[in-house]
Every structure is written in structure tokens, then in C-alpha cells.
Amino acid sequence: MQILHLHIFKLETMAYSEKVIDHYSNPKNVGTLDKSKANVGTGLVGAPECGDVMRLQIEVDEESGVIRDAKFKTFGCGSAIASSSLATEWLKGKTVDQAMEIDNMDIVEELNLPPVKIHCSVLAEDAIKAAINDYRVKNGLPELVEEKKH
Amino acid sequence: MELKLPIYLDNNATTPCDPRVLEAMLPYFTEKFGNAASRNHPFGWAAEEAVDYAREQVAKLINADPKEIIFTSGATESDNLALKGVYEMYLSKGNHIITCTTEHKAVLDTCKHIEKMGGQVTYLPVKEDGLIDLAELENAITDKTILIAIMYGNNEIGVLQPVREISKIARKHGVLFFTDATQAVGKVPVDVQADGIDLMAFSGHKMYGPKGVGALYVRRKNPRVKVTAQMDGGGHERGMRSGTMNVPGIVGLGKACEICMNEMEAEGKRLSQLRDKLENALLELEESYVNGNKEHRLPHVCNISFKYVEGEGLMMGFNKNIAVSSGSACTSASLEPSYVLKALGLGDDLAHSSLRFGLGRFTTEEQIDYTINAIKTTVLKLREMSPLWEMFKEGVDLNKIEWAHH
Numbered sequence: 111m112q113i114l115h116l117h118i119f120k121l122e123t124m125a126y127s128e129k130v131i132d133h134y135s136n137p138k139n140v141g142t143l144d145k146s147k148a149n150v151g152t153g154l155v156g157a158p159e160c161g162d163v164m165r166l167q168i169e170v171d172e173e174s175g176v177i178r179d180a181k182f183k184t185f186g187c188g189s190a191i192a193s194s195s196l197a198t199e200w201l202k203g204k205t206v207d208q209a210m211e212i213d214n215m216d217i218v219e220e221l222n223l224p225p226v227k228i229h230c231s232v233l234a235e236d237a238i239k240a241a242i243n244d245y246r247v248k249n250g251l252p253e254l255v256e257e258k259k260h
Numbered sequence: 261m262e263l264k265l266p267i268y269l270d271n272n273a274t275t276p277c278d279p280r281v282l283e284a285m286l287p288y289f290t291e292k293f294g295n296a297a298s299r300n301h302p303f304g305w306a307a308e309e310a311v312d313y314a315r316e317q318v319a320k321l322i323n324a325d326p327k328e329i330i331f332t333s334g335a336t337e338s339d340n341l342a343l344k345g346v347y348e349m350y351l352s353k354g355n356h357i358i359t360c361t362t363e364h365k366a367v368l369d370t371c372k373h374i375e376k377m378g379g380q381v382t383y384l385p386v387k388e389d390g391l392i393d394l395a396e397l398e399n400a401i402t403d404k405t406i407l408i409a410i411m412y413g414n415n416e417i418g419v420l421q422p423v424r425e426i427s428k429i430a431r432k433h434g435v436l437f438f439t440d441a442t443q444a445v446g447k448v449p450v451d452v453q454a455d456g457i458d459l460m461a462f463s464g465h466k467m468y469g470p471k472g473v474g475a476l477y478v479r480r481k482n483p484r485v486k487v488t489a490q491m492d493g494g495g496h497e498r499g500m501r502s503g504t505m506n507v508p509g510i511v512g513l514g515k516a517c518e519i520c521m522n523e524m525e526a527e528g529k530r531l532s533q534l535r536d537k538l539e540n541a542l543l544e545l546e547e548s549y550v551n552g553n554k555e556h557r558l559p560h561v562c563n564i565s566f567k568y569v570e571g572e573g574l575m576m577g578f579n580k581n582i583a584v585s586s587g588s589a590c591t592s593a594s595l596e597p598s599y600v601l602k603a604l605g606l607g608d609d610l611a612h613s614s615l616r617f618g619l620g621r622f623t624t625e626e627q628i629d630y631t632i633n634a635i636k637t638t639v640l641k642l643r644e645m646s647p648l649w650e651m652f653k654e655g656v657d658l659n660k661i662e663w664a665h666h
Contacts, residue, residue: 126576131576134573134576134577137645140644140645142650154647154661155664156663156664157663157664158607158608158609158612158648158658158663159607159608159609159612159663160608161570161572161588161597161608161612162570163647163648163663164647165647183645183646183647183650184645184646184647185568185569185570185573185646185647185648185649186570186573187570187572187573187576187588188572188573188576190570190573191573191645236664
């Protein structure tokens with residue numbers, strides 16, 4: 111019982127890790143890519159009523175399939191902002207196929223997100239997949255169906 | 261003078277103990293430690309005298325008779341005692357209670373409990389300014405109604421309910437009127453006679469007194485109101501609240517009331533000026549809105565929604581330096597934003613975007629200037645980062661987007 115209490119206390123007092131604070135204070139890759147371009151994929155996930163909306167965009171090099179640029183804008187708490195900022199960092203330089211492999215738990219681990227903030231990482235993963243699918247559809251490829259359900 | 265950080269602007273959650281209050285309390289921890297119920301020796305006499313004096317100080321602030329004050333552990337206990345106590349005492353007359361949706365959880369959850377015990381509770385909605393509709397209140401009264409429980413001032417948005425009009429309706433129908441005045445006592449003039457209040461809960465730590473002490477006012481004349489005790493024991497407080505008196509706490513509550521009595525008027529004026537300065541400066545930001553009625557409001561409170569930024573994310577921009585509270589609840593598993601703001605008819609998006617400022621006795625103009633600057637900077641920064649802001653600026657109707665709820 112005591113261990114449980116300490117655990118809860120820790121979660122509440124340390125909701126934000128250093129890494130989250132750093133991404134929040136100095137977010138990487140905030141911005142907008144031209145969504146009308148064929149090699150730009152846009153993913154918009156979440157809902158204002160739920161308190162988080164993420165828009166994640168990728169610009170793909172058509173020859174190599176490598177993600178040249180990634181940008182985000184996020185409405186949400188610090189963890190949501192940090193998750194999307196981190197996602198854009200990870201996306202750059204990866205191929206689209208490699209990007210599909212990014213798992214929300216990698217984000218949780220990297221940012222030390224507490225359980226109550228896991229949904230932020232889920233949203234970031236959803237945003238990545240939505241952006242990739244948008245890119246695929248634009249380029250005549252079938253949408254990839256999500257393998258796991260959250 | 262150099263500005264000291266962090267700045268405390270969450271005085272609706274709790275207030276610091278006034279040093280004068282602490283000073284009055286200290287002897288009652290050590291040399292005057294007696295039990296107020298010990299009637300046979302000087303230690304007990306000293307404690308009893310202190311309690312009696314505090315009872316007078318408390319009664320004076322709300323224009324009550326000292327005999328009408330029951331000391332408790334705080335407003336939550338007072339709410340429980342009033343609601344359950346009246347319900348049990350008057351059950352032979354009826355089982356119906358009327359309250360409203362923006363009450364504090366201590367009232368709402370107690371009402372839920374009463375429903376489980378077989379009571380009937382009507383939860384009145386509020387208008388978009390946070391005030392109840394008096395006609396709706398009157399219509400809700402039935403021959404089974406025994407109590408109307410409507411708060412004095414709201415903790416989240418600071419609106420002041422029309423207590424005098426409510427009490428007139430209660431009187432007219434022979435129904436008791438209980439008000440949770442935790443946020444109002446000591447901040448605005450509360451007069452149980454003029455306001456027509458039959459029972460009233462309030463707490464020490466919201467008016468610069470200590471935590472862990474509060475009071476319930478129970479009218480003794482016109483009508484004589486009785487409540488069934490919720491705690492069995494030594495029969496303290498005329499049988500209505502057993503338990504050894506928290507003498508230092510009660511002394512502190514008394515002193516806090518006395519200070520409020522003397523300083524409330526000037527303090528209220530000063531704080532409403534500072535509050536208005538803060539509010540007007542923040543309203544210069546596009547798409548920012550005050551929540552709740554601006555006329556009928558506590559002088560030290562404001563609640564503002566900054567559209568297209570999320571409250572918790574916003575607080576993170578300055579919460580090392582400024583303590584405020586948000587209507588967003590991103591940390592809770594439910595992700596439900598403030599039920600009070602939702603009761604005003606605010607969309608979840610606006611409720612998620614709100615901040616509550618609670619100024620207090622020790623708030624300075626320098627602190628307000630610093631806060632204005634910090635909040636404006638953070639709102640602008642987060643809007644640059646907000647996809648919703650970008651869409652709004654492009655003229656996209658956000659209501660027409662099919663959001664993926666998850």
C-alpha cells in the first residue's frame with residue numbers, strides 16, 4: 111500500500127521530465143509544409159474537445175523515399191507538444207517504411223512519460239501514420255491499415 | 261523592490277495564513293493547551309474562553325449570534341453536516357433537496373449520497389453567465405422540498421448567486437436555505453440576517469486562517485433550525501458536532517474573521533482593481549473570453565479562456581513562476597474538463613483553454629504586471645504552435661471538421 115502511494119505521489123509531482131520540458135521550451139520543427147504538394151503528407155489527429163490536436167507533416171524525397179523534412183503544430187499539454195516535437199526529429203532521415211515502425215512506447219520511453227500521458231504518445235504515433243497514409247494515397251498507393259488498436 | 265518568485269495567484273484553492281492569525285494561535289499549542297471541555301481547572305477555562313471569544317469574532321463577521329456557530333474541520337464537513345443533518349432531521353416533512361450543477365463537489369457528492377439514502381435531489385442548471393434562474397428554482401419546489409442548497413460565490417468562476425432572492429423564495433415556500441459560502445465569507449459582506457440564510461458553511465483557510473477548521477452557521481430563530489449530528493461522541497457543539505475542539509484552529513479562524521471584518525472593504529476594492537487590470541490586459545489578446553457573470557462576481561477572481569491553446573500546456577509555460585489553476589484536466593485519466601465551465605454551456609475546447617486567477621491579500625501590482633507579461637507571451641508562443649490557431653486564421657470552421665475522437 112505504501113509503495114503504491116509513493117508511486118502515485120511521484121507521478122503527480124514529476125509529471126514532466128527534463129526532456130519534456132526541453133521539447134516544450136525549445137520545440138523542434140514547428141511549422142507548416144505545403145500540403146498541396148504531392149510529396150507532402152499531412153496527418154491531423156485528436157480533437158479540440160479532448161484537449162489535444164496534433165498536425166504532423168512529412169516531405170518525402172521521391173527518388174529515395176527518405177523523409178527530407180517534418181513539421182508539426184500541436185494544441186495540447188506539454189507532453190503532447192513534446193511527443194510531436196520528438197516525432198518530427200525522429201522522422202527526418204528515415205524512409206517512409208522505417209517511419210511506419212515508430213512505436214508510441216518508444217516515445218514514452220524517450221520522454222519518460224507517466225501513465226496518464228501515454229495517450230500523448232499514442233496520438234503522435236497516430237499522427238505519423240496518418241501523415242504517411244496521406245502521402246501514400248496522394249501517390250496512388252493503398253492506405254496501410256493499422257496493425258494494432260489502441 | 262525585487263520581485264519574488266513564484267507568484268501565488270491560486271487563492272481560491274487556499275490562502276496563506278496571515279501572520280497575525282498565526283501569532284494569535286501559537287500560545288494555544290503550548291502553554292494554553294487545555295481541552296475546552298475540561299470545566300474544572302484553569303487549563304480548560306482558558307481554552308473555553310478562547311473558543312468563546314473566537315465564536316464571537318466569527319459570528320460578528322456574518323451578523324449571527326455566537327450560539328449559531330458550530331465549529332467543524334472545514335467547509336467539506338460543514339457541507340456534509342448541513343445537507344445530511346437537515347435531510348435526516350426533516351425527513352418526516354419531505355425528502356427533496358434542490359441544488360445546482362456548479363456546486364462544489366462537497367455539496368454535489370453529499371447530495372449523491374443522500375440520493376442513495378432515498379432522497380430526491382434536483383440539480384438546477386445555470387445560465388451561461390453561471391447564475392441560476394430564479395423562476396426555475398421556484399418551479400422546482402414541491403411539497404416534499406425541505407432544503408435549497410445554492411452556493412454563495414463559485415470557486416471556479418467567482419460568480420455570486422442572488423442569495424437574497426433565493427432566500428425569499430425559500431421563505432415563501434417554507435423551505436430551508438443552505439449556502440456554501442466558503443469563497444465569499446471574508447471577501448464580500450455576508451449577512452445571514454439580511455441575506456436570509458438558514459445554514460451556511462465556510463472555512464478558515466480560504467480567508468487567511470489555518471487549514472483544518474471551519475464553521476457551520478445554523479439559525480436559531482425564525483425559524484429554529486436543527487441538524488442531526490453526523491459524528492457520535494462527547495456531544496460537543498450542543499450535540500451537533502462531537503469531537504475535542506481544535507482550539508488553536510478555532511482561535512485562528514476567529515482572528516481571521518476579525519481581520520476580514522476590519523479590512524474586507526478596502527481589500528476588496530484593491531483586489532478588484534488589480535483583477536480588472538489583469539483581466540483587461542489579458543482580454544487584449546484576440547479570442548480570449550471571461551467565463552461567468554462579470555457584474556455579480558467576487559472581487560478577486562477571474563476565469564479566462566484563451567481559445568486555441570490548451571490550459572495545461574499554457575500553465576507549463578510559466579508554472580515555475582506563477583501559480584494559477586486550469587479548467588483543463590489533461591492529467592486526469594478521464595480527460596474531462598471542468599464541470600463548472602461545461603455547465604455554463606462552454607464547449608469542451610473552451611473549457612480546456614481556461615485559466616483561473618485568484619488574487620489575494622498579499623498580491624501586489626508588480627506581481628500582476630509580471631503575470632500579464634508572462635501569460636501574454638506564452639499564449640502567443642503556443643498559438644504559433646497551435647494547428648487550431650492556424651486554421652482559425654485561415655478561416656477554417658473548426659466545427660465542420662470531422663475530428664477523430666479517441
